[in-house]
Amino acid sequence: MAADKIIVTVSGVDKVGIVAKVANILAEYQVNIEDIKQTLMQGHFVMFMLCNIENSKYSFKEIKDALIHTGEELGMEIWVQKKEIFDNMHNV
Secondary structure: OHHHEEEEEEEEEOOOOHHHHHHHHHHHOOOEEEEEEEEEEOOEEEEEEEEEOOOOOOOHHHHHHHHHHHHHHHOOEEEEEEHHHHHHHOOO
16 A cells, blocks of 8 residues: 555765665564665765555654664665655656
8 A cells, every 4th residue: 555655765975884774774663675776976875765664563753763863873864755745746
């Protein structure tokens, strides 16, 4: 169901362990990564993840807050949006 899908965007200066740290938080919160794309542009790391929170016992807000906190620890920007809102924003 689309309501159970979230988009996680990670951006910042590339360093070792970004993917591992974000994936570990998602696993801890029982969030399934369904698709992942990442790129490196002149030392700037960008990653998009499509995730499913259907089987998580945590709320969207709890998951979002944990990811934002992880971004702060990594010195990265992390944005978390519900997929249906993301899709609507990009269909204007």
